[in-house]
Amino acid sequence: MEVRAVLPHQREAVARYFSSLIAAVGTPGFESSLLHFTRQTIGCDHVTAFAHSPLTPPRVLLAANSGAQPLARLMAKKYLSSYWQMDPANCIDLRQMRLSSTVAVRLSSDEIAHDDYHFDCYASADLVDRFSIIRAQDDEVVRLNFYRRSAIGKFRPTDTRSFDSSAEMLLALILKHNEILNPGSPPPARETVPTGARLQLPRRESEVCMYIARGLSSRAIADKLGISVNTVLTYRKRIYTRLGISSQNELLRLML
Numbered sequence: 001m002e003v004r005a006v007l008p009h010q011r012e013a014v015a016r017y018f019s020s021l022i023a024a025v026g027t028p029g030f031e032s033s034l035l036h037f038t039r040q041t042i043g044c045d046h047v048t049a050f051a052h053s054p055l056t057p058p059r060v061l062l063a064a065n066s067g068a069q070p071l072a073r074l075m076a077k078k079y080l081s082s083y084w085q086m087d088p089a090n091c092i093d094l095r096q097m098r099l100s101s102t103v104a105v106r107l108s109s110d111e112i113a114h115d116d117y118h119f120d121c122y123a124s125a126d127l128v129d130r131f132s133i134i135r136a137q138d139d140e141v142v143r144l145n146f147y148r149r150s151a152i153g154k155f156r157p158t159d160t161r162s163f164d165s166s167a168e169m170l171l172a173l174i175l176k177h178n179e180i181l182n183p184g185s186p187p188p189a190r191e192t193v194p195t196g197a198r199l200q201l202p203r204r205e206s207e208v209c210m211y212i213a214r215g216l217s218s219r220a221i222a223d224k225l226g227i228s229v230n231t232v233l234t235y236r237k238r239i240y241t242r243l244g245i246s247s248q249n250e251l252l253r254l255m256l
Contacts, residue, residue, distance in 0.1 A: 001088050001107050018166070025173055026180030031064040034174075038146055039066075042159055046127060046147040048076045049174050053140040054210065058084055061142070061178045071125050083117045085248070089132055089143065091220040102167055104160055105132040129154040133167045142171050201239060208235045212251060 024033040038044050045066040052058035058080055065072035084090065089105050107130045109122040122128065127147040134143045148155060201209060204225075211221040218232045225232070245251055 001105060001111060018169070021170075021173060025177045030177050031062065034062070035064050035066060042131070042146055042155070043152050044146045044148045046072050046125065046149070047145065048072055048079075048147075049142065049144045049171075050076075050080075051140055051142045051175075051178075055139065062174055065125075075121055075125060078120050083114070083121060085217045086112075086114055086117050087217075089134065091217055092134065102133065102135045102171075104167070105134060106130070106155060106160065107132070108154060126150050131155050131160050133171060135168065135171045142175065144171055144174060201242065205235050205239050205242075208232060209239060209251070212236075212248065 018037075021030075021033050021037050024030040034047060035045055038047055047065070048063045049061040050058050051061050060073070060076045060080065063070070063073035063076040079087075087107075088111070089107060092103065092105065109118060109128045109130075112118040112122060125147075126149045128150045129148045131146045131148075132143050134141065146155075207225060208221060211224060216224070218229050218236070222229045222232045239251065240246060243251065
């Protein structure tokens, strides 16, 4: 996996395509405009966007692809329900890495070791490479994913760097589009009590809950707490038993 800071520069190769994209914000034509934008600027036609925070479970902001079948949205839902914790991009701590608040991440399909994850989120749609822009703002993290199919081939450095001067604007447009379409879903108020503590769990289990809410994998939680992955899995099992639940989605709903 390649991770680099996104730094503004003078290249404006994508700027001329923004006018139609801006005009479509908040309308049914936004997704098709975004698809046209990605085809013209980065050579892909499969795009997804997600947002999550310590107080909210990950959610789909946008999922679009060319063709009649809504493959991108179906795959995005499957990804959230089954593979979110396995994604290496969700382990990136922007503050700890001391990078820019916006980073670019490359993740090739051959870096996905889990067979089901690889098939459901890559091979089933003939996707071979993913380029992501990740933005941290306050407590929310937003990630925009661009995928390429095998017929086009993997991204080159020149492909991805062309987005550096426009990455934050593109993320802002997607957030604004989502806000217009979902006016009844304001951002949650900040929480002063740790999420796990509200569930009246022991301290260590409460910490594990907090990191689960942030979307961290078991490996990332183990690294944060200085314990083994098996110990994290044991805590997770105890939490599920204590709360009478059987899945991460149920746990995230209880945390709200």
